[in-house]
């Protein structure tokens with residue numbers, strides 16, 4: 001008999017609720033057919049939470065997120081909220097979840113399904129069989145460093161406009177060591193190779209990053225192959241020859257950018273899942289939040305055409321990393337692969353000469369049907 005798994009679902013804004021509805025179908029299928037017991041609750045985040053409470057994440061929702069085994073998040077943001085004060089923008093809700101849950105290791109795998117190898121904007125021979133994992137530090141760096149803000153620059157008469165915008169890249173050795181350990185642990189279960197990316201040529205925080213990753217490697221993981229790369233070269237190498245990589249470990253901002261680039265190797269941003277993991281809780285499960293890498297896609301929201309696969313594969317990561325349900329995670333990933341192999345495509349995966357795309361709900365139904373088969 002399996003344990004009970006508590007889940008907090010935060011669909012968010014734009015296509016978030018649309019893709020999350022398909023994940024709920026998948027959860028219901030595992031509950032009905034695989035004897036898994038889920039305690040599922042729903043709440044608001046992002047613009048939806050702002051509309052209801054005047055804040056992109058209420059304290060009550062934050063407390064609920066801290067108490068569950070896993071949070072599933074859709075996406076936040078949208079043009080409706082662009083003019084809001086920075087402190088209450090939808091994205092602040094997501095950043096608060098990451099920071100207060102201390103989800104320091106963000107796993108962003110990029111796998112190219114064979115059925116999509118011709119669809120990537122790169123050549124098939126460059127992306128076929130691609131299977132890399134970006135481990136992005138998620139709770140520190142320039143996203144959170146102090147000082148920050150927009151200030152008047154009164155003492156500088158040469159500054160036309162008279163203002164200055166400040167963000168601070170700050171990393172402690174402990175923050176670097178813990179995410180490096182996550183990357184080395186994950187590498188041992190895959191290709192046993194880690195490439196660390198920073199800009200040690202121009203940033204002191206990059207020098208510290210390189211030294212600390214090297215220290216963790218020498219002290220604790222000498223069996224794993226470690227290499228270092230400047231992040232700008234890393235971006236170029238990702239496009240030139242992405243299969244040279246196994247695990248990439250990098251900071252918060254570089255990881256944000258490199259993972260969007262990696263998404264396109266797989267065909268679409270609508271394909272890329274992620275897991276954000278923190279320290280183990282009392283029950284041994286890590287603090288965890290699962291979300292697609294993509295955003296709220298305002299350009300297609302409300303049209304029922306978003307690709308739900310990134311969100312569904314994020315739930316597969318929850319099965320694997322939070323619940324240890326490895327067979328179920330494999331089955332769900334195989335179901336996605338089968339549906340793609342059958343030629344079922346949402347609009348983002350269509351070539352101009354392709355046939356009729358399916359909508360969000362039909363893609364979800366087809367994946368559930370493939371689980372059934």
Ligand SMILES: NC(=O)c1ccc[n+]([C@@H]2O[C@H](COP(=O)([O-])OP(=O)(O)OC[C@H]3O[C@@H](n4cnc5c(N)ncnc54)[C@H](O)[C@@H]3O)[C@@H](O)[C@H]2O)c1
Pocket residue numbers: 015019074075076077078079091094269270271291292293294295296297298299300305306307308310348
């Ligand atoms: N984790 C998150 O919640 C998250 C991540 C990124 C961006 N955002 C927010 O989302 C809003 C829009 O940002 P953006 O436009 O830069 O990025 P986006 O990821 O929302 O969209 C970029 C492009 O990819 C397409 N796309 C994204 N997901 C798709 C899917 N599942 N199926 C089909 N097509 C998809 C969109 O239609 C758009 O053309 C902003 O407010 C931004 O801050 C949120």
Ligand SMILES: CC(C)[C@H](C(=O)O)[C@@H](O)C(=O)O
Pocket residue numbers: 091094095256293295
């Ligand atoms: C929405 C935004 C805060 C977020 C980030 O910058 O981390 C997004 O781009 C992501 O990749 O998860």
Ligand SMILES: [Mg+2]
Pocket residue numbers: 256257260293
């Ligand atoms: Mg991003």
